Amino acid sequence: MPLLIAASTNRSAQATAASPCGRYSVFATHNSIGVVDLKLRKTTSTIAAHQNTVAALKFADENTLVSAAADASICTWGQGFQGPHCPVNALATLGDLIVSASTDASLRVWSIKGGDCVQVIQTGPKYALACSLTYMPHSKIPVLFTGGCDGLLTVYVWDSATSQFVKKLALQGHTDWIRDIDTAIYSSAATNSIADGGLKDGDLMVASASQDKYVDSGNYTGGMVGAENPVPDAKNQGDTDFKDAIEMLEALVAHILDVDGKKYTIMFDALLIGHEDWVHSVQWAQPEVSVTGTKYQPLRLITASADKSVTVWTPDSHHIWTVDARLGEVGGLLFWFLRRPFPLSHNSQILAHGYHGAIQFWEKSQRQSCGLHLLGYQDIWRCKGLAWSPKGDFLLSTSLDQTTRLWAPWIHSGQPTVSWHELARPQIHGYDLHCLAMVHGYGFVAGADEKVVRVFEASRTFLEGLEGVSGVKEGDAEVVKRLPVGAAVPALGLSNKAILPGAPIDTNAQLIFEPLAPDLTTPTEPPLEQYLMQHTLWPEVNKLYGHGFELISLAASHSGTHIASSSKATSPEHAVVRVWSTETWKESQPPLVAHSLTVTTIQFSYSGEFILTAGRDRMWVLWKPHVRNVAHGRIVWCVSWTYDDLLFATASRDKTIKIWSVKDVEGSAEAAVTVKCECAATAVAFAPWVEEGGGYLMAVGLEDGRVVIYKMTNSCSRVLAQEVRVLEDSPGAVVTKMAWRPRKNGSEETVLAVASEDYSVRIFQL
Template identity: 30%
Template sequence: MSVNGKAEVKRLFIGAGCNRIVNNVSWGACGLVSFGAQHAVAIFSPKSAQILTTLPGHKATVNCTHWLPSTKFAFKAKHLQQHYLLSGDADGVIILWELSLADNKWRHVLQLPRSHKKGITCINGFMVSPSDAIFATSSSDGTVCIWDAVFPFSSSGGDCKLSCLETLIVGSRPMVTLSLAQLPGNTGHIVLAMGGLDNKIYLYCGERTGKFVHACELKGHTDWIRSLDFSLPVSSGEADSVLLVSSSQDKGIRIWKLTLRGSLANTEGTYRRSEISLASYIEGPVFVAGSFSYQISLESLLIGHEDWVYSVQWQPPSMAAEEGFGFYQPQSVLSASMDKTMMIWQPERKTGIWMNVVTVGELSHCALGFYGGHWSSDADSILAHGYGGSFHMWRNVGCSTDNWQPQKVPSGHFAAVADIAWARHGEYMLSVSHDQTTRIFAPWHNQEPHSDGGFWNEIARPQVHGHDINCAAIIQGKGNHCFVSGAEEKVARVFEAPLSFLKTLHHAISEQSSFPEDLQADVQVLGANMSALGLSQKPIYVNATHEISDNVGNDGLDTLESVPDAVPVVLTEPPIEDQLAWHTLWPESHKLYGHGNELFSVCCDHEGKLVASSCPVSNSSGNMVMASRFMESCW
């Protein structure tokens, strides 16, 4: 209670998972990451690994977000005080948000005029000037809209002016990826690349006022186009070309080169190429934009992924080399695939042949592939989001050579949270969800000593199930942490905390380094293994394994010869996704039978010794009534 007698409420933690949609995540030039979390837009800081806020406003699932400016234009946005974010949902609604860096406050600017009748599939654009932007939106209704936005110069006031420049009808096969760029040569023309549910890349050219016309088609991929990204102008004496990278469900990545041939008024205009490489001999079509013509050639074909390549992105330019136009476009591409890996591709200095130079990823069986990959503005961090709504981030901590190490990221449920329960002494919070997981969140006091109570993190995922979990209750066990959960099945399951979790919790909430020896002697279960069907979790006993270390961080995992799958460890810092998904399971100690239908509610008495569970049943009149069972929980 405050001095004046009024209650004060302070937000300490937000947990949320990412919607598993390809274009859902965007990394802004302001250093923040946006993503859709069900019907809300969530914002998290990679530096603190915490979700800062959520932006409510959408009434349907958020499909995609895009920052203006994004990390690609961070070198131009160092002095901007207002950054803008676009978000589109499954109903075709697009909302524009404003972030003021001066006070870190968000503002709902406007909702775009309803131009799409179905869900938004992609948003892409760039800042033409600090107060002017152009962006394109695509939808599953078969249309692509091109927009112009004029922003106020300061946060003191003013309205954003937004207009639709063009609406392109692309037919019955909708576009799922877009990329916008300015054509090289300072011609004032803009090129729009789009791809979707066929094997072609479509190029449209237009001006700042609109008038976009079909220029040409690029053929080569043999399956759906999943991602497109233009580089900034590549300088070879002058900025006469841009590169377009494309990825497809054919597992391949292609790099295309758009080169300015010259003005049509100049009859002697030739195709200027300062250096001819083996990769530049395959020439594509020539298209005209205004009074200029451009040659397209296939620069390289990148083969290395073993599954669909959902995302490709050029490394953001930097101001490190003051060449030509004041920035340097690195020849480096990041790709993310459903084969559970991200790769960085670069050309060799001598031959110019593009090679895979870095591979990172969750190679274990607990990952189900990546939906997108993103660079930080300084290119020393890369971020992926996966099928399970999780984030994965790596940071290059090497000096002379690359050394990419996994980093902490926020986490949470990616489906509806059905129930939450506090530990009996308030050390942590347990939540269950229809994403078929049970998660434990707790403040990690040793992580940030200067912060109020420490940052909250997910410290364990005790149950990974094969059914949607509806309910949970913390109960009293043998002097240990226990809970009972009910799911879309007829069985209530009881779980007991293993020794690895108890020691991890001790590190998180206590400044003392020693662990109580009496509790260590009583608890003989070290961790748990998941069964093949994903229902029961079998215990791993201490006397059946090697002695575990009390100082295992995220850099390494202990190996246990007798347990080839799970590796329960004691964590001295918040775990990363791979550890959470497989190495922090709790063993299942009991199954409680008796119900005839799925469970949807459980609770316990204040002493934690009695559990009540309920399920729906049908009586003779067809109405739903409740059936409850009471069980002693002192097993």
């Protein structure tokens, strides 16, 4: 099991699902499915699911998961079959049946056992965005509810004679697209003191969420009851929206549905008004067990909206639905989707995921109404850069999500358990970030879609937090006290401005990210999303100017005395490598000129004598003095040195890894061995230590996401490479960067960090 899988969810309201027992949850991340252990509160594994983005997940039962993707495929795990010929919007399951709603304005009904499509229902010209399967009240007749672009809640009932669904009703209720539908079978409990509003055991409740900002609740009785959002006492309100809602309510009448000779009454129950933006998701609470052992269905709805809130609704003694709790990021940057609350601790836990990919987990506690626990990570996009601190205390990653994130182990108090978490977000930028490099123990440089190299130093808040969470104590206490407390970013700026101890904060600066408030204590456990966004920035101490185009690559010497940088280039004039001194933060020599196109990767040798570069012109260059070599037939993506500077490797799109032997101090090198790969090699990294027997350990990242480990020997003037293993739970897309964790204090621990375009950062212990 990897030590860390940090991945964000896809931007779909059905991108997460909880198992019926509530033991674990799954989420869609790029073209894979992540599995979250809710007891451990961590992502334990990923499943390579589809060739394209996963759009919807649904549990058919405890052991059967159904997934659908933009590549028009639908899979039941243990079985797969080709779905519609266009992306799937929503899934619904019931027993052996699966219903998919797709963008070709069709509903398809599938059999799980047979893997066949048993019915195609055309809904054109409008298409469905939501669907739900359940049974008719007091029977085992399947009923299908759909909603979509026409704003209608459409009812299909299973015809046993033809073994197909037949359209029965199209109910007008919403004035905009329907985004989600959920159903529940009502059952009362002796201890339930809330008025049931005339519901009887076995009645069906249906709730729908819409872009019109409302939730409709209805009931199907005698047969069936349907439910959407309840309405507060709107008649006393002067707002136009409330008046429109009342007119809509008064226009609704009971509908009679005849199924197999039995009549069902469908009655509108309530309209829930309270959200200020589109309502993306609605869920009924899970059935509970009363103190007498009776199983019952509580009258509780949970909704999630683009207004950045998750709302819990319950009816009062007069059956007027009111807000019981409102959860979300106050002043944050999240737009919430929602999945079903887990049936743990009597519906006291809720899982929601945001538009930007964060998964958050709320649970009730005696101390406060809701406690918040982070399970996923917000908006990790295509990760482009990785760097370990010199002692391996933490890992930095940078991504096209415009953030630099810091990952470190959490030493649980009084427990032997160690888990990895995001402890800080040193940089939140306005441009996509492409590269970074550690300069020394607590400083780094970063490059983005701009011409400037930015230099950062750790804040006092971070160092104190690292000690509290990871037990890492560094530096003189007096020196730490003199460091900036944190950093702040002006509303119209890109630079992290240092906040010095005792210095007043400019209240007119309109800060979008603020320093740690004086009344906030140093964390002793991983911080939550809002804390990360607001209080963990590192001060920016310098800017390096010189490049004419956007930055692509950065590297730092192992001594920390120099850094090298490159930018996008279409001519030799700009395809230069600039070398900077970290003492003066000025260029230490004229630019290195040899390449004709973009330099994609730079590496210093461990001794600092050589700089190795490679680029889009398909060649590598070894500097001292420079030696040019057209090494591959396609672009060279990555290079890496062995710990003793005797060998280096180049990874290319031509599906090869070439190992080169450095013959003398003048820098001449020749090809020693070529490792052929099944697809393009996009990353390579040698471990910075000697393996048992004097060999080398090399990791190779491939275009299909696989990470392959090789052992190499260099003896008798002959280099041999042998494949050892392919890592399990490898990414599902292109591997962009890899970095071995430095060993410390004589440790034999072998840890590898991997970044990928599947929106994930992973840490493996081999």
